[in-house]
Amino acid sequence: MTDSTxxxxxxxxxxxxxSILGSIDFGAGFWAMVFGQRADTNAADxxxxxxxxxxxxxxxxxxxxxVALVGFFPLAMPLLGTLLVTPVCLVxxxxxxxxxxxxxSHMSPRYVPLLRFVSGITGLLIPGLxxxxxxxxxxxxxxxxxxxxxxLTGKLLMSRTEYAHLAFGIATELFLSxxxxxxxxxxxxxxxxxxxxxHIAVAIGPLTLLTGILAAxxxxxxxHWLVERMRERASWFxxxxxxxxxxxxxxxxxxxxxxxxxxxxxxxxxxxxxGLASFGYGSAHLPYIIYPHLTVEQGITNAVMFRSLLxxxxxxxxxxxxxxxxxxRLFLKDKRYLKQE
Amino acid sequence: xxxVTLARSLFGSSMAFHIIFATLGVGLPLMIIxxxxxxxxxxxxxxxxxxxxxxxxxxxxLGVAIPSGTIxxxxxxxxxxxxxxxxxxxxxxxxxxxxxxFFLEALFMxxxxxxxxxLTPWMRIVSVVFVSIGASASAVxxxxxxxxxxxxxxxxxxxxxxxxVDPWAAVWNPSFVTTSIHVVAxxxxxxAFAVASVAAWKLLRKGRAEREYIYxxxxxxxxxxxGGVMSLATAVNGHxxxxxxxxxxxxxxxxxxxxxxxxxxxxxxIGGFVDEEKQEVVGAIEIPWALSFLAGNRFDTVVxxxxxxxxxxWPPLFVHTLFNLxxxxxxxxxxxxxxxxxxxxxxKRDYPRWLLRVLxxxxxxxxxxxxxGWIFSCSARQPWTIYHxxxxxxAATTAGNLGALFVLFIGLYTFLLFATSAVMLFYFKRxxxxxxxxxxxx
Numbered sequence: 107m108t109d110s111t112x113x114x115x116x117x118x119x120x121x122x123x124x125s126i127l128g129s130i131d132f133g134a135g136f137w138a139m140v141f142g143q144r145a146d147t148n149a150a151d152x153x154x155x156x157x158x159x160x161x162x163x164x165x166x167x168x169x170x171x172x173v174a175l176v177g178f179f180p181l182a183m184p185l186l187g188t189l190l191v192t193p194v195c196l197v198x199x200x201x202x203x204x205x206x207x208x209x210x211s212h213m214s215p216r217y218v219p220l221l222r223f224v225s226g227i228t229g230l231l232i233p234g235l236x237x238x239x240x241x242x243x244x245x246x247x248x249x250x251x252x253x254x255x256x257x258l259t260g261k262l263l264m265s266r267t268e269y270a271h272l273a274f275g276i277a278t279e280l281f282l283s284x285x286x287x288x289x290x291x292x293x294x295x296x297x298x299x300x301x302x303x304x305h306i307a308v309a310i311g312p313l314t315l316l317t318g319i320l321a322a323x324x325x326x327x328x329x330h331w332l333v334e335r336m337r338e339r340a341s342w343f344x345x346x347x348x349x350x351x352x353x354x355x356x357x358x359x360x361x362x363x364x365x366x367x368x369x370x371x372x373x374x375x376x377x378x379x380x381g382l383a384s385f386g387y388g389s390a391h392l393p394y395i396i397y398p399h400l401t402v403e404q405g406i407t408n409a410v411m412f413r414s415l416l417x418x419x420x421x422x423x424x425x426x427x428x429x430x431x432x433x434x435r436l437f438l439k440d441k442r443y444l445k446q447e
Numbered sequence: 448x449x450x451v452t453l454a455r456s457l458f459g460s461s462m463a464f465h466i467i468f469a470t471l472g473v474g475l476p477l478m479i480i481x482x483x484x485x486x487x488x489x490x491x492x493x494x495x496x497x498x499x500x501x502x503x504x505x506x507x508x509l510g511v512a513i514p515s516g517t518i519x520x521x522x523x524x525x526x527x528x529x530x531x532x533x534x535x536x537x538x539x540x541x542x543x544x545x546x547x548x549f550f551l552e553a554l555f556m557x558x559x560x561x562x563x564x565x566l567t568p569w570m571r572i573v574s575v576v577f578v579s580i581g582a583s584a585s586a587v588x589x590x591x592x593x594x595x596x597x598x599x600x601x602x603x604x605x606x607x608x609x610x611x612v613d614p615w616a617a618v619w620n621p622s623f624v625t626t627s628i629h630v631v632a633x634x635x636x637x638x639a640f641a642v643a644s645v646a647a648w649k650l651l652r653k654g655r656a657e658r659e660y661i662y663x664x665x666x667x668x669x670x671x672x673x674g675g676v677m678s679l680a681t682a683v684n685g686h687x688x689x690x691x692x693x694x695x696x697x698x699x700x701x702x703x704x705x706x707x708x709x710x711x712x713x714x715x716x717i718g719g720f721v722d723e724e725k726q727e728v729v730g731a732i733e734i735p736w737a738l739s740f741l742a743g744n745r746f747d748t749v750v751x752x753x754x755x756x757x758x759x760x761w762p763p764l765f766v767h768t769l770f771n772l773x774x775x776x777x778x779x780x781x782x783x784x785x786x787x788x789x790x791x792x793x794x795k796r797d798y799p800r801w802l803l804r805v806l807x808x809x810x811x812x813x814x815x816x817x818x819x820g821w822i823f824s825c826s827a828r829q830p831w832t833i834y835h836x837x838x839x840x841x842a843a844t845t846a847g848n849l850g851a852l853f854v855l856f857i858g859l860y861t862f863l864l865f866a867t868s869a870v871m872l873f874y875f876k877r878x879x880x881x882x883x884x885x886x887x888x889x
Binding site: 158159160162163165166168169170172173174175176177178179180181183184185186187188189190191192194195198199201202203204205206208209210212213254256407408410411414415418419422425426429430432433436437440442443 | 503506507509510511513514515516517518520521522524525526527528529531532533534535536537539540542543544545546547549550551553554555556557558560561562565609612613614615844845846847848849852855856859863866867870873874
């Protein structure tokens with residue numbers, strides 16, 4: 107494997123982890139808003155119980171992704187930076203409003219409805235907006251004038267694929283978070299809340315598949331190279347669909363004690379589903395970072411730095427794994443935390 | 448404004464905003480450790496109450512520090528693509544290690560706050576120590592990148608290409624150790640004085656239960672002690688920093704002191720304004736020979752003046768004022784904290800009201816000192832982004848829309864400053880210390 111392939115694979119791993127964690131995180135914020143005013147369910151409490159200790163950690167994964175991208179592909183920054191500065195800055199403003207309002211809402215109960223509303227809505231939009239950056243990388247939306255790149259914002263905003271991507275991002279976020287919170291509620295032995303989130307997951311699940319297919323078929327003519335290559339890798343997407351089918355059906359499996367659904371199996375299968383699909387998509391996208399202007403080979407750092415970074419990531423991961431395990435036990439396993447009040 | 452100025456304004460204001468919260472985020476954990484340890488040594492529940500209340504303040508501050516840090520991190524990559532191209536190839540290790548420190552801080556902060564009741568006292572202290580280590584390590588590692596911009600090492604440039612990269616030589620660049628000690632000590636100082644300000648302010652209010660005054664006096668004592676020691680450490684290290692500048696970045700020292708002629712027995716100019724026409728600092732108090740002594744520990748040390756360097760490489764001359772302000776604040780803080788401690792020790796009486804009034808200003812003063820210090824360090828590096836390697840104009844993005852983004856972000860920061868202060872006041876008003884103290888006793 108070449109340096110650039112290994113590097114882009116690591117970036118893919120970070121991106122994948124962040125897209126799953128971020129979807130759950132932002133989605134949980136949205137559900138906390140939706141159920142915040144309802145006295146008949148604990149759904150908002152369960153969402154907040156997950157969010158309170160975890161949002162900071164999730165946020166670090168976003169920074170990790172950016173730092174890893176700059177570290178491994180510094181020579182890609184001139185093009186990426188110029189193209190993405192406006193959309194990413196807008197996402198940053200939303201992200202800041204979302205995080206600060208979430209913290210404020212824990213501190214000043216009187217304004218909770220308003221604060222939760224802002225953090226819920228901004229959180230809903232962020233993953234949708236982030237995924238709309240994908241079409242920019244596919245060709246057709248970048249113009250080069252005298253070697254100076256710019257995004258054809260008008261064309262992007264008028265294109266169907268942009269909105270298909272947006273819909274796919276939001277559907278994914280809502281589905282993953284509902285599914286995860288269903289599992290979290292089951293772990294907390296809160297069957298009523300489990301049923302609320304299971305119901306949502308059942309309703310939104312097929313939409314993720316539908317919007318995903320829409321996003322693929324609506325791609326502009328310039329991006330047909332990618333569609334072609336995805337077709338060559340059809341088996342990845344078939345397997346992904348199969349994982350979805352198994353995961354989705356797990357919501358009807360019989361669990362002990364007359365309960366319906368095995369949410370843990372559903373969560374695992376759906377993560378596998380997204381893993382397979384995004385790997386298929388990512389490998390079809392290679393070697394381009396931005397088609398046709400930038401490849402991974404053009405962006406990669408020097409060999410010396412690359413080795414140091416690898417050692418650094420390996421060492422850092424080894425140090426942190428025990429802490430992550432402890433964190434998992436304290437907040438996702440410990441019944442004393444899950445079942446308070 | 449041209450694109451470079453816009454990029455600098457957008458990034459500079461984001462940094463200036465983030466630094467307030469980041470500095471307190473490094474400083475407060477040390478205060479919390481001190482309170483936690485004192486609680487277990489002295490078995491005095493007041494200290495437990497302190498640790499608890501400071502942790503809540505820290506949680507609010509981190510709620511802003513984390514997203515604003517994310518903004519700064521991402522903006523760095525987006526606004527300075529030319530800079531990141533070299534950074535990524537030479538000095539990406541500290542950024543990468545910083546991520547792990549950031550993880551450590553975020554994980555243990557959640558554990559300390561949300562699992563407090565399920566931890567043994569010993570594990571609580573370990574958790575908050577790791578929060579502090581994570582926060583301080585983040586500061587050190589980011590400062591490493593900043594230090595490298597001032598004294599770049601670990602690579603060479605041939606035909607515009609980066610070659611001969613030695614990542615660890617870049618990490619251990621000559622100004623790394625001095626500069627990070629300066630940043631961390633001044634952050635600890637700021638955290639302590641922020642606490643001192645609040646405690647002094649509370650002590651000024653009349654008609655409270657004696658119990659409350661005792662609580663705040665303990666807090667003020669602890670804050671003045673840690674704040675005094677840290678401000679002294681910052682000053683001692685500041686002297687080393689000046690010598691480091693003399694060695695590695697003579698233009699910066701010359702601009703800081705408004706020195707035009709290269710000379711031995713150079714005077715130290717305090718205050719005043721640098722006048723380029725007259726080639727002197729107008730209205731300054733001059734201490735003969737002092738600059739030479741500061742720069743090299745000898746009066747006959749030759750200090751290089753600005754005229755030794757091409758005009759287009761001069762830093763902006765207003766940095767002299769920033770530098771003075773930073774030094775002045777540091778000095779005042781040392782005098783104030785040790786003065787107040789001595790007063791209590793010798794007179795064995797309560798702090799007089801005038802002194803308490805002055806002490807309420809120590810927190811804001813520290814923050815102004817931090818801001819002027821950073822603005823000095825970054826402005827006096829101009830016109831370079833990477834000293835003698837890359838000009839700021841070569842590093843900036845060519846993307847449009849920066850003006851609109853600048854307005855948006857300024858609006859966001861202004862709003863957040865007000866909102867965060869309001870939330871802070873609102874929260875501690877609703878949870879007065881009196882109730883907490885009653886709880887611990889009863």
